[in-house]
Amino acid sequence: xxxxxxxxxxxxxxxLLLWSALTGVFRRPRYxxxxxxxxxxxxxxxxxxxxxxxxxxxxxxILQTFPTLEYYGIHNEAGRSVATSLIRELGPxxxxxxxxxxxxxxxxxxxxxMVVSQQIDAMRALGxxxxxxxxxxxxxxxxxxxxxxxVAADIFGIxxxxxxxxxxxxxxxxxxxxxxxxGITSNDLxxxxxxxxxxGLIIGGIACHKGLSTTGGTVGVGRSTINAxxxxxxxxxxxxxxLAKAIQSILGVGII
Amino acid sequence: xxxxxxxxxxLVIEEDLEPTDLEDAVDExxxxxxxxxxxxxxxxxxxxxxxxxISFTVRRGETKLILGRSGGGKSTIxxxxxxxxxxxxxxxxxxxxxxxxxxxxxxxxxxxxxxxVFQEGALFDSLSVYENVAYxxxxxGLDSDEIDMEVRRMLQFVDLEExxxxxxxxxxxxxxxxxxxxxxxxxxxxxxxxxxxxxxxxPPTARTICxxxxxxxxxxDVSSIFVTHEMNNVQYLSSEYATVNEDGQVVFEKEGEKLCxxxxxxxxxxxxxxxxxxxxxxxxxxxxxxxxxxxxGKT
Ligand SMILES: Nc1ncnc2c1ncn2[C@@H]1O[C@H](COP(=O)(O)OP(=O)(O)OP(=O)(O)O)[C@@H](O)[C@H]1O
Ligand SMILES: [Mg+2]
Numbered sequence: 001x002x003x004x005x006x007x008x009x010x011x012x013x014x015x016l017l018l019w020s021a022l023t024g025v026f027r028r029p030r031y032x033x034x035x036x037x038x039x040x041x042x043x044x045x046x047x048x049x050x051x052x053x054x055x056x057x058x059x060x061x062i063l064q065t066f067p068t069l070e071y072y073g074i075h076n077e078a079g080r081s082v083a084t085s086l087i088r089e090l091g092p093x094x095x096x097x098x099x100x101x102x103x104x105x106x107x108x109x110x111x112x113x114m115v116v117s118q119q120i121d122a123m124r125a126l127g128x129x130x131x132x133x134x135x136x137x138x139x140x141x142x143x144x145x146x147x148x149x150x151v152a153a154d155i156f157g158i159x160x161x162x163x164x165x166x167x168x169x170x171x172x173x174x175x176x177x178x179x180x181x182x183g184i185t186s187n188d189l190x191x192x193x194x195x196x197x198x199x200g201l202i203i204g205g206i207a208c209h210k211g212l213s214t215t216g217g218t219v220g221v222g223r224s225t226i227n228a229x230x231x232x233x234x235x236x237x238x239x240x241x242x243l244a245k246a247i248q249s250i251l252g253v254g255i256i
Numbered sequence: 257x258x259x260x261x262x263x264x265x266x267l268v269i270e271e272d273l274e275p276t277d278l279e280d281a282v283d284e285x286x287x288x289x290x291x292x293x294x295x296x297x298x299x300x301x302x303x304x305x306x307x308x309x310i311s312f313t314v315r316r317g318e319t320k321l322i323l324g325r326s327g328g329g330k331s332t333i334x335x336x337x338x339x340x341x342x343x344x345x346x347x348x349x350x351x352x353x354x355x356x357x358x359x360x361x362x363x364x365x366x367x368x369x370x371x372x373v374f375q376e377g378a379l380f381d382s383l384s385v386y387e388n389v390a391y392x393x394x395x396x397g398l399d400s401d402e403i404d405m406e407v408r409r410m411l412q413f414v415d416l417e418e419x420x421x422x423x424x425x426x427x428x429x430x431x432x433x434x435x436x437x438x439x440x441x442x443x444x445x446x447x448x449x450x451x452x453x454x455x456x457x458x459p460p461t462a463r464t465i466c467x468x469x470x471x472x473x474x475x476x477d478v479s480s481i482f483v484t485h486e487m488n489n490v491q492y493l494s495s496e497y498a499t500v501n502e503d504g505q506v507v508f509e510k511e512g513e514k515l516c517x518x519x520x521x522x523x524x525x526x527x528x529x530x531x532x533x534x535x536x537x538x539x540x541x542x543x544x545x546x547x548x549x550x551x552x553g554k555t
Contacts, residue, residue: 029397118378125338125374126392126439127367129360 014205017131017212021139024132034137042103042138043145047152049102053094054153058082058160061090066169075169079176080183082161083154087184087192091154093240096199099146100232104207107138108228111211112221120212130212139204146196146203154192191247198243199236206232289352291316291447291479292337297346299332306332307343308528314447317477317519319469321490321536323550324525330483331375334449337481338372339363350447368396371440375451375483377432379424379439385411386420389438396443410438415464430457437465441472448472448480454489466492471506473519474498487551494520494536524550 001009061082069075111134114120123130158180165171210228214220292314299307306329314320322330335341336348339355347354350366358366379388387394389410393403411417414434424432433453440448450469454462466489472478474497482493496508497517511517522539524532524547532539532547540551 029395117381118374118376119380121335121338121340122372122374122378122380124340124360124363125367125370125372126395127364128391128395129364 010209013213014209017135017209018139018201018205021131021135021208024129025136025140027132031133031137034133035140038137038141039145041106042099042141043148046099046102046145046149049098050095050149050153051156053098054086054091054156055160057090057094057153058086058157058162059164061085061157062161062164063168066165066171070169075171076175077179077183078165078169078171079158079161079179079181083158083180083183084188086157086161087154087188089240089244091157092150092192092195092199093236095150095153096146096196096203096236097233099142099149099199100203100207100236101229103142104203104228104232105225107204107207108211108214109221109225111208112214112224113218115212115214116217116221135204135208135212138208139201142200142204143197144200146200147193150192150196187251191251194247195240195243198239202235202239203232206235288316290314290349291318291351292320292481293347293349294333294336295347295349297336297343297348299329299336299341299343305528307336310346310525310528310530312523312530312533314479314481315519316479317473319473319480319482319493319520321493321520321522322481322483322525323485323490323522325550326485328525329528330525331451334372334451334481334483337449338367338370368392368443369446371443371445371448373433373437373440373448373450373453375455377424377429377436379432379435381424383424384420385416385422385424385427385435388424388435389442391439392443406442407438410442413441413468414438430461433457434461434465437468444476446478448478450480450482450484452483452485454484454486459488462486462489463492467498467508469493470496470508471498475500475506490522490536490539494522 062078065081066075066078069078069081111120114123114134120130123133162173162176162180165176166173207228210224210231214224216223290313294310294312297307297310298305310333312320322333324330332341336343337350337355339358339360343356346356348356350370353366355363355366380391383391386407390403390407393406398406407420408417411420414437416431416434416438419427419431419435424435427435437450437453448469450465453465453469457465469480469482470493472480482489484490494517495511497511498506498508501507517535520536521534522532522536523530524539526546532542532544539547542548
């Protein structure tokens with residue numbers, strides 16, 4: 001199979017998987033406790049790393065841009081520069097990358113080892129649809145938790161920026177916060193929450209698909225895990241570009 | 257060995273049939289629909305032909321023993337019945353329904369009436385023994401008291417009550433196999449598929465598992481397929497039967513002069529074809545050197 005056909009084929013497989021998982025959610029039996037458990041693992045479990053990432057990213061943005069802004073005499077707008085780049089881009093993308101590393105790998109490894117130890121077959125034999133029982137709760141939890149994690153990362157990023165500005169560059173915290181407040185629009189916020197929903201779909205779809213299509217024993221589990229993380233990270237970054245473009249045209253974000 | 261009560265059950269089953277199924281039945285009068293039927297099934301993986309025109313039937317209440325060398329396609333046959341795999345051609349009928357044309361969703365109600373004991377156990381390792389055994393009932397949404405009772409009954413059946421709160425990782429291979437059996441038998445399925453349930457077990461445990469299969473066949477009218485390599489399993493299953501004595505206890509008796517088991521048959525696979533089908537006596541008396549070698553392990 002040439003790479004392009006292979007790509008289309010995988011895309012079709014992932015779309016079908018997501019379709020069958022998410023349409024199944026509305027039929028009985030529903031797995032609400034399972035969704036909540038996954039939300040806990042994915043959301044609460046990822047919170048520390050996401051907060052740390054956000055905090056230090058905000059801090060380093062100020063560290064690197066403040067001198068330049070000062071040179072042009074617009075260092076009072078430092079808060080705005082951190083807030084827009086975090087909320088529009090870095091918050092969603094970095095959160096998605098951290099989550100794809102932590103959760104994408106866990107999902108594909110778990111599903112992959114269930115495939116090779118025939119647990120998926122056993123589940124089907126016992127009359128349960130694994131798409132509904134395993135895929136849907138994970139994807140749903142990702143779609144729900146990723147925007148929340150992103151918001152948390154954004155907030156901590158702005159805090160990090162503020163800390164950096166006031167401790168390293170002696171900027172008055174009120175100046176910083178005012179600039180943040182003036183800099184961001186509600187469309188920025190909306191755009192920053194729409195992106196992670198799509199990223200959740202990408203990470204969940206790729207990780208579940210890679211896990212469930214594992215072949216070749218335990219070696220295969222390792223392979224699917226690597227593929228899941230690499231592919232979902234790359235697709236988050238590629239898709240981010242097109243999403244940014246779409247959000248710009250539709251919401252008019254970033255055109256000033 | 258149909259007693260009158262079992263006979264009634266057979267009649268009830270026929271009354272429950274959908275009109276379309278009845279038309280099928282009219283074509284072949286006097287015949288209750290078989291539990292499982294393979295019609296000329298072919299399957300290959302890449303250019304490796306595994307099943308090359310397999311046809312057989314498992315009647316209601318019958319046990320079919322499948323013999324064949326390792327890698328001969330026995331597990332594959334079982335996976336086909338559950339629809340975990342689809343054949344390249346041919347039909348597989350379960351209670352008269354052609355399941356080869358069913359998709360995953362249509363397959364679910366069919367799977368509800370089948371219990372499967374996996375060769376490797378295939379227990380859910382994130383769930384405890386209790387949750388594994390209860391799995392099917394929890395999925396069906398039964399209330400927890402009822403589930404609790406059933407799980408305890410099944411674990412008692414396989415003699416593993418003490419392991420109820422353990423995780424599968426803490427169990428030995430044989431214990432895991434028995435949990436697998438309990439999980440397959442819960443909810444009283446009409447059809448049970450055993451994939452080498454005794455492989456690697458000590459003789460008394462293996463014997464217990466055979467007795468279990470005999471009880472299911474003779475006392476609960478379950479249709480089953482029993483894949484095995486071990487000739488003593490064949491011996492047990494095709495020469496002993498279970499009855500309930502005056503004290504209400506289950507006892508196993510050997511078939512003798514006056515009685516000959518007709519609800520157990522052996523089929524033997526070779527190179528994707530069925531080379532033998534019949535009773536165990538016929539199997540032992542066949543002249544085919546391949547079969548003789550298989551039975552005795554030497555020529
Ligand atoms: N998913 C698969 N892909 C390719 N080949 C397969 C697959 N599953 C099974 N096979 C092949 O099919 C053949 C039959 O396998 P199967 O598991 O049915 O054998 P078996 O009769 O159950 O053997 P055993 O007694 O060792 O369990 C084997 O040669 C195996 O290599
Ligand atoms: Mg096998």
